[in-house]
Amino acid sequence: DAGITQSPRHKVTETGTPVTLRCHQTENHRYMYWYRQDPGHGLRLIHYSYGVKDTDKGEVSDGYSVSRSKTEDFLLTLESATSSQTSVYFCAISEGTGFLGPQHFGDGTRLSIL
Amino acid sequence: GENVEQHPSTLSVQEGDSAVIKCTYSDSASNYFPWYKQELGKGPQLIIDIRSNVGEKKDQRIAVTLNKTAKHFSLHITETQPEDSAVYFCAASNFGNEKLTFGTGTRLTIIP
Numbered sequence: 001d002a003g004i005t006q007s008p009r010h011k012v013t014e015t016g017t018p019v020t021l022r023c024h025q026t027e028n029h030r031y032m033y034w035y036r037q038d039p040g041h042g043l044r045l046i047h048y049s050y051g052v053k054d055t056d057k058g059e060v061s062d063g064y065s066v067s068r069s070k071t072e073d074f075l076l077t078l079e080s081a082t083s084s085q086t087s088v089y090f091c092a093i094s095e096g097t098g099f100l101g102p103q104h105f106g107d108g109t110r111l112s113i114l
Numbered sequence: 115g116e117n118v119e120q121h122p123s124t125l126s127v128q129e130g131d132s133a134v135i136k137c138t139y140s141d142s143a144s145n146y147f148p149w150y151k152q153e154l155g156k157g158p159q160l161i162i163d164i165r166s167n168v169g170e171k172k173d174q175r176i177a178v179t180l181n182k183t184a185k186h187f188s189l190h191i192t193e194t195q196p197e198d199s200a201v202y203f204c205a206a207s208n209f210g211n212e213k214l215t216f217g218t219g220t221r222l223t224i225i226p
Contacts, residue, residue: 043158
């Protein structure tokens with residue numbers, strides 16, 4: 001298995017509170033991604049990073065921010081959580097060799113916002 | 115942007131029979147097509163991928179075919195086994211765009 005650790009694995013919180021999810025990799029891969037998975041929608045890209053301090057938006061980035069201060073860590077923050085952000089969040093990593101190295105996924109964080 | 119459609123959403127097959135899942139994509143520039151298998155409580159796991167310079171790729175009981183003209187690609191699983199039961203996702207991307215667009219998934223159930 002790819003060396004990807006997501007934390008926490010489960011979290012329940014209330015509307016309006018800030019939430020930070022962490023993705024840690026041991027592969028030294030350049031690219032890191034955050035997805036959310038919802039029934040009927042598959043996996044949708046929230047944000048991704050192509051290097052330390054280099055990030056870009058995905059298709060569903062509203063309400064989310066990210067930071068990458070070290071190669072191995074990619075943080076996803078919900079500044080003020082809403083019930084619509086209840087989902088399963090997956091982190092992925094890729095070598096991104098220039099011809100898209102395959103993406104490998106962590107085991108996800110199940111986030112419930114009440 | 116790219117749009118990937120996946121069919122069927124659910125599929126049940128008898129153990130030992132074959133299963134086929136189909137995806138279509140919209141962006142003719144797409145040139146990389148991976149397939150992922152997701153088991154309950156786990157993240158998606160890459161099972162096979164194909165690049166646009168080949169039409170078919172096999173790995174034991176799994177094969178993927180690509181028709182660039184029609185812009186569709188398919189996953190074929192032969193001699194299905196109970197452990198093949200899972201949700202399968204297709205995806206597409208193009209060179210220089212290090213992002214994947216996923217289909218909505220197919221829940222495959224193998225009936226013993």
